[in-house]
Amino acid sequence: MWKYFKDLERTMSVRGLNDLAIEMAELYANSAAITKADLAQENDMTVKLVSELLDYAVVHSLVSEATVGLMERRSLSNQKRHSPEGESFSAKHHYAELRRKRVEHQVFSFSEEKIRELALAFAEETDKSKEDIAIRYDIAKKSVDILLKKAITQSICDDETFKKIEERSIRHNDSPETRAFFRQLHERREAKKKNFFA
Structure with a gap:
């Protein structure tokens, strides 16, 4: 079972890693029926590693802004549904930080x-x-x-x-x-x- 992002980096080409991150992000964003746990089980990974791959896809601009928006809405919805008070602060904060890193990465890559x-x-x-x-x-x-x-x-x-x-x-x-x-x-x-x- 894959547990660490660095293990994926060591064993996969950059293209392979990027393709995997894109595929997972698109599936997660576009299908409410597919959860991070489903993606983890399907790819023999931990849920934490799936989350890291989704974040990687966002920060490195592997997916479009529209896909990032869908991922964020899904994350906010999940957090509201599962938190005791229906709050979504940490998901909002997490995606704000991912977007900041995304912008930083975009600017430096030009x-x-x-x-x-x-x-x-x-x-x-x-x-x-x-x-x-x-x-x-x-x-x-x-x-x-x-x-x-x-x-x-x-x-x-x-x-x-x-x-x-x-x-x-x-x-x-x-x-x-x-x-x-x-x-x-x-x-x-x-x-x-x-x-x-x-």
Whole structure:
């Protein structure tokens, strides 16, 4: 019986491990009849290991945001049903932490070229929302925000692209906070350029 994630890592290829995690996550998300215990029994694993594989699929963006949403709803529903007061705090907290790690992983896995491409798409395709861009790149909406900020502050995108992003954002939300945010981005961008040329 498989008990530890590290044992799977040692004996399976990365592709095999990823495929197993995807398959389990999709089954868990899309079928109320299949429980973690069922998945554990079917794959000769502990329930704890199945949970670790499901978390792995979420954090490493092996499954879509839609699948993560289904998994989260199922987890919340199960916890409400089985907890004495019908609470779901720990499941909410757990998925909030998984989503934070997912965003972090998504941001760090993007190359500068991919960040530049995303920034240009956001700047040029004004008919597309942030949600549309997130879906295209199969990332969370929050990751789009972080990657745009990174593209600007680290001068990954050119000045023209930055200007278009700023204009688009102000058209969408012309508030003092938005203008202050872009002033701060200008300052960081200029500081980065000065440090680069110093």
